[in-house]
Amino acid sequence: MAEKEKALSRADFYQLVYRVVQDIPPGRVATYGQIAFLIGRANCARMVGQAMHHAPAGLLLPCHRVVNAQGRCAPGWAEQKSLLLAEGVGFKRNGCVDLRHYRWELF
DNA sequence: CAGATGACCGCAG
DNA sequence: TCTGCGGCCATCT
Numbered sequence: 001m002a003e004k005e006k007a008l009s010r011a012d013f014y015q016l017v018y019r020v021v022q023d024i025p026p027g028r029v030a031t032y033g034q035i036a037f038l039i040g041r042a043n044c045a046r047m048v049g050q051a052m053h054h055a056p057a058g059l060l061l062p063c064h065r066v067v068n069a070q071g072r073c074a075p076g077w078a079e080q081k082s083l084l085l086a087e088g089v090g091f092k093r094n095g096c097v098d099l100r101h102y103r104w105e106l107f
Numbered sequence: 108c109a110g111a112t113g114a115c116c117g118c119a120g
Numbered sequence: 121t122c123t124g125c126g127g128c129c130a131t132c133t
Binding site: 031032033036043044045046047048049050051052053063066067068069070072073074075076077080 | 113114115116117
Binding site: 050 | 121127128129130131
């Protein structure tokens with residue numbers, strides 16, 4: 001029965017990404033690869049980033065909780081760090097998110 | 108169709 | 121920490 005994944009349209013793909021991002025609890029952070037995996041496109045981490053870049057502000061997306069696998073924030077968006085700090089997320093001395101304790105796991 | 112781009116991932120020096 | 125390399129997929133030109 002293995003349902004084959006249909007080719008998701010840009011809008012549909014974005015909808016899935018936004019849905020997962022909004023599911024991220026406060027005080028937690030998710031990586032692009034993790035989100036891509038949850039929506040069924042583990043190797044499409046780049047598309048997730050594109051979705052975030054195209055993400056409309058009207059959806060109230062906590063995109064600041066989305067960082068790359070290195071715990072690094074988005075380039076040209078240092079404000080994200082401040083937002084995470086306000087959520088109670090801890091950073092390391094190097095300025096990266098401490099994924100060791102704040103990575104969003106479905107516990 | 109081919110080439111270039113990207114808020115990526117991992118490894119290596 | 122930074123840079124370079126290849127790989128992955130979707131989108132744009």
